[in-house]
Every structure is written in C-alpha cells, then in structure tokens.
Amino acid sequence: MVSVSHEFRRVPPPHASIGHWLPKDRAHIKQWLATKLEQLEKKQQLQLYKKIAITLDPSIVALKHLVDASPNLTKLSREMFTQIPPAYKDDPTGQPQVRDFDTMLGLVDMILKEGPQWFDIKDPPTAMGLIGFPINAILDWPMGTLAGYLFFMDSQVNKMWQGILDVWGAFLQSPASVSCLNENSGWLSTDALNALAAKGNDGKTQYTFQQLYACNPALPSFGFGSWDQFFTRKFNPGIRPVAFPDDQPTPEQPDPTQVIVNACESTPLQFATDVKLRDTFWLKEQPYSLAEMLDNHPNTEQFVGGSVYQAFLSALSYHCWHAPVSGTVVDIRHVPGSYYSENLSEGFANPGSPDAAAPNNSQPYISAVAARGIIFIQADNPHIGLMAIIFIGMAEVSSCEFTVQPGQHIDKGQAIGMFHFGGSTHCLVFRPETKLTAQSLVNPPPYDPDASINLPVSSALAVITPPAGSGD
Numbered sequence: 499m500v501s502v503s504h505e506f507r508r509v510p511p512p513h514a515s516i517g518h519w520l521p522k523d524r525a526h527i528k529q530w531l532a533t534k535l536e537q538l539e540k541k542q543q544l545q546l547y548k549k550i551a552i553t554l555d556p557s558i559v560a561l562k563h564l565v566d567a568s569p570n571l572t573k574l575s576r577e578m579f580t581q582i583p584p585a586y587k588d589d590p591t592g593q594p595q596v597r598d599f600d601t602m603l604g605l606v607d608m609i610l611k612e613g614p615q616w617f618d619i620k621d622p623p624t625a626m627g628l629i630g631f632p633i634n635a636i637l638d639w640p641m642g643t644l645a646g647y648l649f650f651m652d653s654q655v656n657k658m659w660q661g662i663l664d665v666w667g668a669f670l671q672s673p674a675s676v677s678c679l680n681e682n683s684g685w686l687s688t689d690a691l692n693a694l695a696a697k698g699n700d701g702k703t704q705y706t707f708q709q710l711y712a713c714n715p716a717l718p719s720f721g722f723g724s725w726d727q728f729f730t731r732k733f734n735p736g737i738r739p740v741a742f743p744d745d746q747p748t749p750e751q752p753d754p755t756q757v758i759v760n761a762c763e764s765t766p767l768q769f770a771t772d773v774k775l776r777d778t779f780w781l782k783e784q785p786y787s788l789a790e791m792l793d794n795h796p797n798t799e800q801f802v803g804g805s806v807y808q809a810f811l812s813a814l815s816y817h818c819w820h821a822p823v824s825g826t827v828v829d830i831r832h833v834p835g836s837y838y839s840e841n842l843s844e845g846f847a848n849p850g851s852p853d854a855a856a857p858n859n860s861q862p863y864i865s866a867v868a869a870r871g872i873i874f875i876q877a878d879n880p881h882i883g884l885m886a887i888i889f890i891g892m893a894e895v896s897s898c899e900f901t902v903q904p905g906q907h908i909d910k911g912q913a914i915g916m917f918h919f920g921g922s923t924h925c926l927v928f929r930p931e932t933k934l935t936a937q938s939l940v941n942p943p944p945y946d947p948d949a950s951i952n953l954p955v956s957s958a959l960a961v962i963t964p965p966a967g968s969g970d
Contacts, residue, residue, distance in 0.1 A: 535595065538604050554607045557665045561658035562603060571652065575599040577645035583846060586639050596636055605636050610666045613678035613725040616685045633666075637838050642845030650838040651867070659837045660869075667726075667897055667919050675725035676718075685728060686720055697814040698737075700952040710737055730817055730916045733955075738763075738816075740911030741958040744824050744878070755879040756962050758823055758934075759910055761887055762924050763816040763955040764809035767861055769936060771805045773927075779866045784841055790866035791888055791925065793833045797874055800884055803930040807939070807959070810861060810923040812952065818916040819889060820956050821875070821908045822926060823882055828874040830900050835869040837891070861923045865890055871898030873914065881964045886927040889917065911956040926959075933963055 554562070565571045579598055596602050609632045640646040649655060669675055678684050685694075691707040698710045707713070712732045714721035722728040742754035751757060770786055775798065777787040786806045792798045811817060841860040870890045877883055889898045897918040902908055928934045938960045953959070 535601070535605070538601070538608060541608070554603060555610055555662075555665055557658070557661040558603050558607050558610075560661060561655070562600075564654055564658055565599070571649065571655065574645045574649040574652075578640040578643045578649055581643035581645050581846070582639045586846075596640070602636060602640070606633055606662065609633055609636075610662070610669060613670055613675045615678055616683070616687065616690045634838065641838055641840050644842070644845075644847075647839065647842050647845065651836055656834065656836050660834065663837065663919075670725040670729075670919055671727075672724055676722065678725060679719045679722060679728055694814050697812055697952055698816070700954075705737070710734065726918055730918065732818065733816060738954055738956050740956045744910055751961075753879075755824065755877075755910075756881070756964070757910075757958050758882070758926075758960045758962065759820070759956045760809075760953050760959045761819055761822045761926060761955070762809065762811055762922075764811050764924070764953055765951060766953065767808040767810055767923065769805065769807050769939060771935065772803055772930075773801065773806050775799065775802045779863055780841065782841070784860070784862035786862060786925075787866050788927070791927070792872060792886060793831060795829070795831060795872070795874070797829070797884065797886070800929050801886065801927050804928045804932065805930075805934045806928075807926045807934075808861060808865065808923060809953065811917070815952060816955060817918075817922065818955075819887075819914050819924075821910055821912045821914050822887070822959065823875060823877040823879065823885065824910045825875045825877040825882075825908065827902050827904050827906045827908060828876050828884065829872075829904050830874075830902075831872045832898065833870050833872065835891075836864075836867045837869060839864065839867050861890075861892075864892065864923070865925050868892065869898070871900060871915065873900060873902075875908070879962075881962055882932050883929060885929070885932065888925040888927065889915065890923045890925070891917065892922055933965065934960060938962060 565575050576599065579596070579602075596605065614632055637646075637650075641650060679686050681687055684690065695705060695707045695710060698707075699705055708715055708720075710733060712734050719728075722731070741759050742748070742751050742757040744755050747754055773786045773788055775787075776789050777785040779785060779787040779790060788798050788801050791806075792801070839860075841863040844859045844863075865888060868890050870888050872886060872888050874884060874886050877885060891898055898915065899918060900915040902912075902914045908914060940958045940960055
C-alpha cells in the first residue's frame, strides 16, 4: 500500500506571501504602489495640459455611481482609507500611498489596460517583487479595516467588481495582453522562465520551462496568443502522470480506485474532520461551514461530519484542474460571492499585524464567501461515493471555468477546468462515510509557507480504507 503520514495543520504566517502572488517584503509592494501613483499623476497632468477629459472605464464609472448614490457606501468608501492606522499610510519615501477612493479608482483603471507584470528588482530603493495581484495590492490595507470589510461584503459592490474584473479578463484574453510576456524583462525573460521551471520541478527534476509546458519558443511570445493562454498553459504529455490509474492494479495497490489524486498543482493548507453544517466561519479560527461553502446545495447535508482538505495554488505554477477520482459529474454550480473580502481578524483587528497579502491568511474564511465554482462527483468506488470540489477565486480571479458537464463520466486525472487571471485555492469535501482521516493522507508535510512544497497535480493525495467487512 502507499505510505501515509500524520495530519498537518495550518500555521498562519504573519508576514509570508503564500503562493507568491505578492512579494514577501511589504516594502516591495509599497514601492510598486508608489510607482503606479507616480504614473497616474503624470497621466492626469498630461491630460490636464492637453485639455483632454479624464475618463474612466465604464465599469469603474458604474462602481463610482453606485457609491455616490448611497450615503452608506459613500461613508464606507471614505472610512476604509481613514481607518488605516498611521503606521501603514506612507510609502518608502514617506509619502502617502493610496489616499482615497477616487485615487483607488484611477489606479484600478490603469490596471485594466495592462497585464500582471513580472518584477524581480532586488536593489533598494526601487526594489519590487512579483505583483500577481495588482488590484489586490492596491486594496490590501483598505480591506483590513472594518469599513473595508463591510464595503467589500456588499452584494451590489461585488456585482460592480465582477463587471470590472470581466473587463480586465477580456483584456487578458486579447492579443494586447502579450506585452507582459516579453523576453527581456517580462514573464518570458530568463529569470522568469527559471523561476517558473524551478516551481514545476520543485527540486525533484531538472526540466526547462519548454520541457515542462506546451509552447513554441520559435514563435513570438512562445506561441501564447494572450496573457490568459500563458496563465492556463498545459503541461507537456508525460510530465504529470496519473498516480495509480484505475485500470492498472499493482502489488503495491491492488485496488487503485482507492487512491485519490491531487486535483490541482498546489501546497497543502489544512485538513479538517467532523465538519459542521453551519459554523462561525467569520471568527478568527475560521472553521469550515458547509452550508455556506456549498451554497446550500441539496446535497450539503450528506457532508455533515465529513472532512475537508484545502490547498492553495502558486502564481508560478499550473492553474488547470484534474479529476481526483473517476466517476460521474452530478452537478456544477457557479457562486458569485465576494472578490476582496478578508477575515476581519486578519486585518487591523489582528493584535499582531494585518495580513500583508490578504486574503492569504483568510483562505478557510473565503471558502464560504468568495466567488467559486463547485462540482459534485459520484465516484465509481462506492467507498468514496459522492464528493465535492470547491474551486475558490482569490482577489483578481474572475472566472472559474469547468470543461465538463453534469452527467458526464470522467476519469481520474482527466482535465476538468481551470482558473483564469489570478490567485486561487481549493477544497476537497468528503462525506463521513468516505472514512478519510489524517492517516489517509499521503505524505503531507507540516505547513511551512517559507518552505512550501509543490504537490504535483494527479499525484497521490490520499488512500481510503474500506470499512471492515466490506469484502474489499
């Protein structure tokens, strides 16, 4: 049988940027923001000089009109900046950063016309790191205030944000977005390709980027027609074999259908058992609450008392999803949810320090509130039975795309969908009858954000143990 290890637990990292979506050093984010503010100021000055009307994208205008028409939202939009403690208001030069709601809108408007930039500038005072969450970097501190919490949980505000992110998503799927894929200083530069390859190899292999991923270096932008094509790039055949295919029993695993594989290329966050139908997910401990996570789906009750495994994806890794088991797709549901909400206890209410790369430390919480896609699968192995996977968008992610349909039979390791445009986490949810325990997990490491490993997609995640007397 496949060897198993003990349960791992999440250790909240106060200063780490798990998933590498934002730099670990907050000073690098501040430098990036200072640079964007300077660009915005120059743009506005040029428009005034040339007597050109200052215009914003219609999606941003719609958010501004919504806020202006609501006294409560107007109040929150101001207070989420004034409530930022003085120690967090200045950039590295001592100048204020994002000062107010209108400045924030101007910055977001700029982002809508550019792709996520690759930065690896290490020398002060211009040091900057990878900004995979550019809008999130702008909103990080406002999100951590009480006013920001209330503002970003408002359903109408989130509807407007969805429109804004749809506009950005359309740009990232267009040929214009390949500008950030240049080979000099962009995502196809030597430094970037080496970093992407290192993440894919994770110290176990020595493939180049071209050997890992389907691409053509002889073509412009390696053959990627847009940023989104690059972001959703595919592994070359054979790079990620499926662990213990169902039709290939071995002496080690005579019943390979008992092996559950990783649905994503990811790093483990935490594992929970005896999960409740409803729980206080908004509190500091962030317990899982099935009713909210599964959007009150009719199948929700079946998972009460079961288990949840959560893992997060890296900005430098692979963003497609694969079936963890063979079975039939029972249902698929898209839940709009929030886009920039973090657990209040991880913001400025935290007596230590706020999450410098929110919502990283709020991942269990956002499983109940964020925009997400849910798939229910009836596994062929009856001892697994019905299971669910929740693919959760973090911040910029505006699209969770499934490539399979309800009623379709899928094979373990088969591609079933993908994240678009940004960061992400996911949960595998099992019924209590599945008997998935900490001892079922295959070699899970203790969670260490500064030395996190990359679990390959379709590698063995867990092995279930059939109930005694089942005959299996």
